[in-house]
Amino acid sequence: MRATWLLLFLMAATCMPGWGQSQLQERFALTAGQVAQALSGRGIPTTGEQVTLLARVVATHPHPVLDVLSVDPSGQGRPAPHSRASSQVKLACHLPGECLPFYAIVSWSQSTARPGTDTPDPSTLNAKSEIIMRAGTHATLLMDDERLHIQVAVISLENGMAGHRIRVSSPDHKQVYFGEVVSGSLLKGSF
Numbered sequence: 001m002r003a004t005w006l007l008l009f010l011m012a013a014t015c016m017p018g019w020g021q022s023q024l025q026e027r028f029a030l031t032a033g034q035v036a037q038a039l040s041g042r043g044i045p046t047t048g049e050q051v052t053l054l055a056r057v058v059a060t061h062p063h064p065v066l067d068v069l070s071v072d073p074s075g076q077g078r079p080a081p082h083s084r085a086s087s088q089v090k091l092a093c094h095l096p097g098e099c100l101p102f103y104a105i106v107s108w109s110q111s112t113a114r115p116g117t118d119t120p121d122p123s124t125l126n127a128k129s130e131i132i133m134r135a136g137t138h139a140t141l142l143m144d145d146e147r148l149h150i151q152v153a154v155i156s157l158e159n160g161m162a163g164h165r166i167r168v169s170s171p172d173h174k175q176v177y178f179g180e181v182v183s184g185s186l187l188k189g190s191f
Contacts, residue, residue, distance in 0.1 A: 027058040030066075035091060035104050038066035052105040059099035066091050067164070069101065096165050096178070132184050133160040141168060141179045143189040152177070154187065 033048035040046050069090040085108045092101040133139065133156050143150040154168035160181035168187060169176045179187030 025060055027060065028062040030057040030059055030064075030099065030102075032104070034063070034066060035089070035106075038068060038091060039089070039106065042068055046106060050107045052107075054103050054105065057099060057102045059093060061093075061095075061098050064098045065094040067094050067161075069161075071106075094163070130161060131159045132162055133166070133181050133187075135159055137185065138171075139168065139185045139187055141177055141187045141189050154179070 030053070031048065032051035032053055035051045035053070036046040036048045039051075069092055071090075072088045073085070087106050087108065089104050089106050090101060091104060093099040135156055135158055137156040139154055139156055141152045141154045143152070153171055154177060155171055155173075156166060156168050157176070158166040160166035162181055162183075165178050165180050166187075167176055168179050177189055179189040182188050
């Protein structure tokens, strides 16, 4: 009798969809057009034809907000005459966990280059990508709600740029929080 019930429970459990298995989260492929849109949002007019993704990049959201982390010249030395300059651009999703950081190659046209050169103006591209909070910085984490205002002394565990979410911990390292960098000593959190 016991074996019969055990067999019935085992059969019922194996027939249940997803029992004992994690549910797969849907992934959406990012396109060159989305990278071009992120660069255009930073004031650099770029089209999808100018962008080459180095690998297939996927995100958990179909249209994530992309942040431009850095722009580095990809050529060694000066480009040949009549060739287009290109740069290696590092991007990441604004919200952590939506996608992994990735690289793209962007071919710059003469309209985006500095006058008299074949390279884009780095001050325009990297204006927002400066690290303003270094790992180990003592800062304040503010968490606001309609009824509650909490201010916590924290230590930064990661380097952070304005607007990016980074990990911080309490001074005794017993609590870990996530906060959005506002300035060199202030973060904004939520709960």
